[in-house]
Structures are given as C-alpha cells and as structure tokens.
Amino acid sequence: MGEVRPNYVTLVSVLPAISRLGALELGKWVHLYAKKKEIEIDNVLGSALIDMYSKCGSIDTAVQVFKRISKLNTITWSAIIGGSCNAWSSRGYSKKKEIEIDNVLGSALIDMYSKCGSIDMAVQVFKRISKLNTITWSAIIGGSCNACHAGLVEEGCLFFNHMVNVVGFEPRLEHYGCTVDVLGRAGLLKEGEQFILNMPRTPDDVIWKALLGVCKMHGNIEMGDRMDRILMNMAP
Numbered sequence: 001m002g003e004v005r006p007n008y009v010t011l012v013s014v015l016p017a018i019s020r021l022g023a024l025e026l027g028k029w030v031h032l033y034a035k036k037k038e039i040e041i042d043n044v045l046g047s048a049l050i051d052m053y054s055k056c057g058s059i060d061t062a063v064q065v066f067k068r069i070s071k072l073n074t075i076t077w078s079a080i081i082g083g084s085c086n087a088w089s090s091r092g093y094s095k096k097k098e099i100e101i102d103n104v105l106g107s108a109l110i111d112m113y114s115k116c117g118s119i120d121m122a123v124q125v126f127k128r129i130s131k132l133n134t135i136t137w138s139a140i141i142g143g144s145c146n147a148c149h150a151g152l153v154e155e156g157c158l159f160f161n162h163m164v165n166v167v168g169f170e171p172r173l174e175h176y177g178c179t180v181d182v183l184g185r186a187g188l189l190k191e192g193e194q195f196i197l198n199m200p201r202t203p204d205d206v207i208w209k210a211l212l213g214v215c216k217m218h219g220n221i222e223m224g225d226r227m228d229r230i231l232m233n234m235a236p
Contacts, residue, residue: 006030008039015048024056031065043069047079054083063105080105081112101128107139114143134172137163141178156182177207184214189223205234 006014011030018027031049034041041049046069053062066072066080084105101109106129113122126132126140137159144156160179163169176199183192192211196203208230215224 005037006033008045011039012045012048015045015052019052019055022056024053024058027052027056041065041069043071043073043076047075050076050079050083054079059083066105077108081108084109101125103129103131103133103136107135110136110139110143114139119143132167134169134175137169138172138174138178141175141182144178144182173201173204173207176203177210180207180210181214184211185217187218189215189218189220193223205231208234 011034015027015030018030027049030052033039034045039045046065049065050062053059053065062080062083066076069076084101106125109125110122113119113125122140122143126136129136141156141159141163144159157179160171160175163175164171176196180192180195183189183195189211192214196207196211199207208227212224212227212231215221215227
C-alpha cells in the first residue's frame with residue numbers, strides 16, 4: 001500500500017464486503033489491525049465487526065466485541081441481536097457449540113423474540129441464562145404479555161410466582177404491572193384487580209392505569225369507571 005495506510009473510515013467501509021464474502025480470516029486481520037494501530041472500536045466500527053463475525057459464523061467473537069464497546073446504541077444492539085438470531089436458528093451450529101448468553105444479551109433476545117411472536121424461543125433463551133436478575137425476569141414476564149393471544153397467560157403468571165416464591169426475588173412495581181397486563185389482556189379483569197388488591201406494597205398509578213387500559217380494551221365500563229375514581233383520588 002506504500003504510504004497509504006487503512007484508517008477508521010477504510011475499515012468501516014471494507015467490513016461489509018468482507019461480511020458478504022464470508023472471509024473470516026480477512027475480517028480477523030482488519031480487527032487485529034485496528035487493535036495494533038489503536039483505532040477506537042466505537043459503535044460504528046464495533047457494529048461492523050459484530051456483523052462481520054456473526055455472518056462469518058464466529059458469533060462468540062461477535063459477542064466479545066459487543067461486550068467491549070463502552071457506549072452501546074441501537075445500531076450495536078441491532079447488530080448483536082441479528083447475529084445471535086442467525087446463530088441461534090442454525091441447528092448445526094447450536095448443536096456443535098453453545099453460545100454464551102448473559103443477562104444483558106439474554107434480556108435483549110427475550111424481548112426481541114417475544115415481540116416477534118416467538119415466545120417459545122424467548123423461553124428457551126431465558127432457560128439458558130445461568131444467573132438471572134430482575135432485568136431478565138422483567139423481560140420474560142413482559143414477553144408473556146405479548147404472548148397472551150397465544151394462550152400463555154398461565155405461563156406468565158407461573159414465571160411471576162416462581163420468581164417470588166422459589167427464587168426469592170422481591171418483585172418491582174413493573175413486575176406487578178406486567179402481571180396485571182397479562183391477566184387483563186386475557187380478559188381476566190377481576191383476577192387482575194384482585195391481584196392488585198393483594199399486593200404486599202401500595203400499587204402506584206401506573207399499575208392502576210394498566211388495569212384501566214385493559215378495561216377499555218374489553219369494554220368493561222363499570223370497572224373502568226372504578227379505576228378512574230381510584231386514579232382521581234391518587235392525583236395530588
């Protein structure tokens with residue numbers, strides 16, 4: 001190359017072509033060059049590397065790149081989720097090699113799968129996370145809300161009960177809100193109201209609004225009026 005040396009812009013530009021070719025060794029060289037020349041691997045370059053590694057079948061390295069990016073944004077999240085989905089859906093790859101899924105990546109995958117209507121895949125991801133925290137529990141309970149139309153209300157409630165009674169996590173208000181939403185979307189409005197009344201902590205306006213929202217969804221005017229009065233009394 002003579003005196004002309006690849007710079008940040010060059011690396012970002014060449015990586016998509018490497019991804020299309022599936023030229024993993026060349027992609028590794030680009031990555032190594034960036035490290036040697038101390039070129040910052042930010043969101044843009046990092047996302048390009050994640051995309052390249054995942055498309056070349058090296059999802060573990062893609063995850064390593066993702067974890068080393070200091071400031072994540074929607075581009076990097078899209079890159080790692082897209083790459084993980086491709087690897088996850090490849091039966092041959094998943095049988096040969098386990099993809100390490102931690103709380104952060106796992107929660108993102110759970111959210112993505114559930115919103116895309118694939119709650120079974122979301123549950124599989126959830127079960128593969130070795131150390132669960134409140135974020136992953138929120139993701140799977142919230143995912144159950146999206147899956148209510150598929151008749152998985154009972155499973156959403158089971159997740160909540162397991163989190164509280166077996167694992168011993170103290171639920172946050174958003175967990176209660178998700179469970180109310182699960183019950184309400186399934187038309188179990190009375191059960192949702194009773195669930196709120198039996199809460200060991202004082203429900204906030206967000207939880208009552210969750211029930212009010214599903215009252216409107218199901219056309220339950222009587223209960224909706226009751227929720228309105230409760231919210232009006234809570235107003236300062």
